[in-house]
Amino acid sequence: MPEERLTKNQRREQARELARKEREKAQRRDRLRKILIPVVVVVVLLAAAGITTAVIVNQPKPAPVSANGPKNMIGDGIVLTGKGGKIVATRSAGIKKGDSPSPIPTDTSAGAPIHITTYVDWACPVCKTFEEANSSYISGLVKSGKAVLQVMPVAIVDRSYQTSRYSSRANNAAACVANYDPDDFLTVQKAFYDNQPQEGSTGLTDTQIVNLVKKAGLDDGKVTSCINGESFKKWVSAATTRATNDPTLQGAQGFGTPTVFVNGKQYTTITEDNATFKAFVESAS
Known part of the structure; x- marks a missing residue:
C-alpha cells in the first residue's frame, strides 16, 4: 500500500516533536554530566589524598636538630x-x-x-x-x-x-x-x-x-x-x-x-x- 502522504502542517508538527525529544535527551545528558563529574573528581581527589597520606606516613620523619654531639664521638671523633x-x-x-x-x-x-x-x-x-x-x-x-x-x-x-x-x-x-x-x-x-x-x-x-x-x-x-x-x-x-x-x-x-x-x-x-x-x-x- 502506498505510504500516506503528510500534509505540510503534519510534517511541521512531526519535525517539532522530533526536535522536542532531542532537546529532552540533551537536557537529561547535561543533568547526568553535572552529577557524575563532581563525583568522579571527588573520587580521584580522595584517591590521590589517600596515596599522598600513605607516602607521608611511610616516610620517616626528619629527626630534630640536636644541640648535642653524636653518641660515640665524645672526643669529636x-x-x-x-x-x-x-x-x-x-x-x-x-x-x-x-x-x-x-x-x-x-x-x-x-x-x-x-x-x-x-x-x-x-x-x-x-x-x-x-x-x-x-x-x-x-x-x-x-x-x-x-x-x-x-x-x-x-x-x-x-x-x-x-x-x-x-x-x-x-x-x-x-x-x-x-x-x-x-x-x-x-x-x-x-x-x-x-x-x-x-x-x-x-x-x-x-x-x-x-x-x-x-x-x-x-x-x-x-x-x-x-x-x-x-x-x-x-x-x-x-x-x-x-x-x-x-x-x-x-x-x-x-x-x-x-x-x-x-x-x-x-x-x-x-x-x-x-x-x-x-x-x-x-x-x-
Whole structure:
C-alpha cells in the first residue's frame, strides 16, 4: 500500500516533536554530566589524598636538630678498635651543648697499639686519595689489634660544591652513622669516597645520601631521619671550628684535610701509594 502522504502542517508538527525529544535527551545528558563529574573528581581527589597520606606516613620523619654531639664521638671523633678480627666502635656519650671534647686516652707503653688519628672530610678529594691508598692497610692494623683508629669528621669544602653545603651534609651523615650504627662507620665512609661527586657540582642531595648509605648495607630508619633532618648540623659546625682553629693542627697553609697523626706525629705526605705511609707508621711506632 502506498505510504500516506503528510500534509505540510503534519510534517511541521512531526519535525517539532522530533526536535522536542532531542532537546529532552540533551537536557537529561547535561543533568547526568553535572552529577557524575563532581563525583568522579571527588573520587580521584580522595584517591590521590589517600596515596599522598600513605607516602607521608611511610616516610620517616626528619629527626630534630640536636644541640648535642653524636653518641660515640665524645672526643669529636669515633674510636675504632679490633675485636675478634672485626672493627668495632668504642661507645661513649655525645658532647653536651657548650662542652669541649674529651681527650681520648692513649697507651704509650711499649707494645701498645699504634694510635692513628685522621681528620677527614667525606667530600674532600685528597681525603679520598689518602683513603684509597691506605684504608685497607689501616683496617688490617686495627682488626689485628695492632692499631687504634680515631676518625674526626670535619666539613671544610662546602665552597667546592656550589651552594648545596654538600660537605656539611656529608659529614652530618657521618655523625648520624656514628650515633646509631657506629660499627658500620668505615663501610659507609668507603661508600662515600667511592661515590664522591665532582668538585664544582652540587654534590649529592639528601635523598641520594640516604640511598648511598642504604646501598652500603645500612638501612636504618633512624639514620635516614637523622640525615633528612640534618640532626647534627650544629655539631658539624662546632667540630669543624674546633679543628680549624686548633694551632696544633695547622700545616704550612693552615688546616687542611686529611690531617693525619700516628702516635702524635703528623704525616704530611699524601701519595697515591701505601708505601710512604706504611714507612711512616713503622717509624712512628
